[in-house]
Amino acid sequence: MKLTRWLTLAIICLLSICLSVGLSRVLAVSSTSEYDWNLPAWMPKPIVPADNPMSPEKVELGRHLFYEKRLSITGEFSCAACHIQALSFTDGKSVAVGATGEKHPRSSMSLANIGYNPVLTWANPFMTSLEHQALIPMFGEHPVEMGMSGKEQQILARLRNDSQYRQMFTDAFGNTKDAISLSNVTKAIAAFERTLISINSPYDRYRFGNEQNAISAAAKRGEKLFNSERLECFHCHGGINFTDSITHQRLAFVETAFHNTGLYNIDGKGAYPPNNTGVHEITALPSDMGRFKAPSLRNIALTAPYMHDGSIATLSEVIDHYKAGGRTIHSGQFAGIGSQNPWKSKFISGFDLSASEKQDLIAFLQSLTDEKFINNPAFSEPHHQQ
Numbered sequence: 001m002k003l004t005r006w007l008t009l010a011i012i013c014l015l016s017i018c019l020s021v022g023l024s025r026v027l028a029v030s031s032t033s034e035y036d037w038n039l040p041a042w043m044p045k046p047i048v049p050a051d052n053p054m055s056p057e058k059v060e061l062g063r064h065l066f067y068e069k070r071l072s073i074t075g076e077f078s079c080a081a082c083h084i085q086a087l088s089f090t091d092g093k094s095v096a097v098g099a100t101g102e103k104h105p106r107s108s109m110s111l112a113n114i115g116y117n118p119v120l121t122w123a124n125p126f127m128t129s130l131e132h133q134a135l136i137p138m139f140g141e142h143p144v145e146m147g148m149s150g151k152e153q154q155i156l157a158r159l160r161n162d163s164q165y166r167q168m169f170t171d172a173f174g175n176t177k178d179a180i181s182l183s184n185v186t187k188a189i190a191a192f193e194r195t196l197i198s199i200n201s202p203y204d205r206y207r208f209g210n211e212q213n214a215i216s217a218a219a220k221r222g223e224k225l226f227n228s229e230r231l232e233c234f235h236c237h238g239g240i241n242f243t244d245s246i247t248h249q250r251l252a253f254v255e256t257a258f259h260n261t262g263l264y265n266i267d268g269k270g271a272y273p274p275n276n277t278g279v280h281e282i283t284a285l286p287s288d289m290g291r292f293k294a295p296s297l298r299n300i301a302l303t304a305p306y307m308h309d310g311s312i313a314t315l316s317e318v319i320d321h322y323k324a325g326g327r328t329i330h331s332g333q334f335a336g337i338g339s340q341n342p343w344k345s346k347f348i349s350g351f352d353l354s355a356s357e358k359q360d361l362i363a364f365l366q367s368l369t370d371e372k373f374i375n376n377p378a379f380s381e382p383h384h385q386q
Contacts, residue, residue: 035059039074042208043199043240044248046115052131052187053192058172060382062192064165065185067381070158071138072099073147080190080381082108082145086374088299089196094310098145105143105275107310112373115194116240118247118254122308123278123292125256130190135182154181162386198298198373201311206367215367223366225357231322232347242297242368259345262292262326262338263307270343273334276309289343299373301366315362325350 035054037045064073066079077099089111096104106122112360120127127133137145139152159165159180160385161232169179172188183236203223205214215223226233236244236259246258250273258279264272272278272290292308306312312321321327326338327347339350353361375377 002299009147023285028082036199037195039197042201044250045246046194046197046251048194049129049131052190055172057168058188058191059195060192061165061168061172062188062190063379064168064384065189065384066192071146071148071155071352073144077146082137083111085376086302087381088112088302088370088374090303093302094305097146098143099147100144102143104145107305109295110299110303111193112198112370113241113296114196116246116248117296118244118256119245119293121293123258124282124283125258125279127201127337130193131183131186133235134189152182153349156182157187159185177215193377196373196379198370199262200372201278201298201368201370202266203364203367204370209261214365218360218363219367220364221357222360222362222367225361226364227255230351231353231361232349232351233322235347236294236345237297242300243294245293245344258288258291258293260341260343261292261307261322262290262309262341262344262348263321263333264290265336265338266328266334267343268336268340270341271336273309278308287343290341297365298368299370302374304318315365316358319358319361322348323351 035048035056043350051119052058066083069075069078069081071078072081072302082091082096084091091108091109095106096108098104109122114130118128119125120130120133121136127136138155139146139149141149159169162248165180169184173179173184202214203219205211225231227238236257238244239246244255247254253308260270260278266272270286270289272280277289279291282288303314304314306315306318312318312327324339326341326344328337328339329335338344339348
């Protein structure tokens with residue numbers, strides 16, 4: 001068995017134990033949190049783990065840690081290296097590149113509204129906790145991201161030797177000797193990430209704020225196309241977060257879904273590139289080949305290139321892919337007719353679309369860009385004094 005598969009299975013086992021022992025505790029909404037989310041009435045609050053209640057002090061600490069380059073092997077790499085605010089916390093690259101230059105097989109996902117995601121990353125149904133997920137980029141080895149495997153004590157020493165961090169951890173977690181711990185590092189980062197809420201796009205002002213002129217006539221026509229049975233976009237990208245994987249305080253149950261969109265069909269039998277087979281990497285089930293999470297479309301105009309591997313450059317090309325009911329690659333190692341992938345979602349069946357309708361659809365997608373979100377100083381890199 002490949003080492004990467006072994007590592008993945010080990011992580012699954014660890015998370016399964018955590019979930020089985022404390023699922024009700026970990027996923028419960030904290031009743032003691034008095035954190036002010038400052039959300040409009042139409043936007044529900046994200047679910048907060050009972051063992052990691054929100055506080056302004058913890059969020060501010062998490063912001064510093066999110067931008068902290070000393071959490072990487074080179075001292076030049078942070079969470080923010082792959083999640084840039086101006087790009088809706090993506091990086092503009094086809095695939096992520098770690099501190100040592102190693103390429104990840106997948107692209108960096110946007111962190112906009114990440115607190116509403118019941119599953120994290122592109123294709124791991126078991127990765128459900130922001131606190132757990134934060135460990136992967138720091139300590140994962142396949143691929144190397146921040147490159148700190150085996151250097152846990154080095155991380156803690158760096159933080160303990162920083163007077164500002166000593167005070168911030170005390171403010172966030174209390175004046176205890178173990179306030180600066182890996183558990184609290186990940187709790188603070190997760191708390192900050194839950195505040196990355198995008199709700200001020202022109203479309204939000206139009207649909208939820210009753211500003212009839214907030215979006216153009218073309219965008220309004222595009223919205224109708226988006227929500228039509230002809231295009232089927234809304235089935236996988238519906239709701240307040242434009243995805244069919246969502247959880248929040250007003251939902252009675254968690255909604256989670258993964259889809260094969262006919263992006264590849266290498267062998268004519270549905271195969272995807274061997275290092276990027278989606279949920280299939282976890283389950284080994286043939287029916288899970290090529291199944292990935294449908295990401296939120298919020299700020300989608302900022303998050304190119306697209307798809308799990310960044311293999312489609314523009315929104316126009318993404319629409320062409322769905323219009324054809326799957327991508328045809330004519331030559332090379334990944335050649336194949338994606339529209340004939342046997343594991344493809346039933347919603348990816350192709351459709352007719354005129355040139356003007358395509359522009360309307362793009363106008364709608366562009367109306368999902370939240371300028372306040374990408375310029376919010378509360379999310380930007382803080383000034384840190386040692």
